[in-house]
Amino acid sequence: MVTCSVGFLKENWSMFDPPLPLSYLKGFNCIGFDTLNKVYLEYDECWWGSLEGIQFVWDSAKRKKMLEGDDTLWTCDLTGFDPVVGLPNVLVGWVGGEGAVLMEAFSADLIGQHCTQVLREITGNTEIPIPKRCTRCCEEEMATSPLACSIDNDTSNRALAVIGSP
Numbered sequence: 001m002v003t004c005s006v007g008f009l010k011e012n013w014s015m016f017d018p019p020l021p022l023s024y025l026k027g028f029n030c031i032g033f034d035t036l037n038k039v040y041l042e043y044d045e046c047w048w049g050s051l052e053g054i055q056f057v058w059d060s061a062k063r064k065k066m067l068e069g070d071d072t073l074w075t076c077d078l079t080g081f082d083p084v085v086g087l088p089n090v091l092v093g094w095v096g097g098e099g100a101v102l103m104e105a106f107s108a109d110l111i112g113q114h115c116t117q118v119l120r121e122i123t124g125n126t127e128i129p130i131p132k133r134c135t136r137c138c139e140e141e142m143a144t145s146p147l148a149c150s151i152d153n154d155t156s157n158r159a160l161a162v163i164g165s166p
Helices: 006-011 022-028 060-067 071-077 097-105 108-123
Strands: 036-042 078-084 087-096 133-136
Touching: 006 022, 036 078, 036 097, 036 108, 060 071, 071 078, 071 087, 071 097, 071 108, 078 108, 087 097, 108 133
Parallel strands: none
Antiparallel strands: 036 087, 036 133, 078 087
């Protein structure tokens, strides 16, 4: 028995013997949740007080057009930051889709600066410090790794019943 991500199954369907059912292969083309990376920002001290998180609500298409050609384009797919339980001076940010792949081209320090720029813009607080450390879950290039394949999302979930069956 083997357990693989749907993205891996989609990319490596031919390696299975017996072959995967055609209905599964068709289903793989309809579902998924795309690439998702995390960014951890560590500060000397908590500057966000009792906030339970900061979620960004913006028009991604409009923002992408505004930032076209800019290094910070990847931040259009940044959805927000949450405090990390047990680490009172650390925030975790969530980056999905194309932005998750784009951010892998940048150093952790530059990503920390970009995140600070967005946090300052969203909160209006120009005093937010640059994090003392920025750590990415994609340090080993998870978004582009052949073992961590992603696929486009089927928002209608048509294929769930097919590939969810034994």
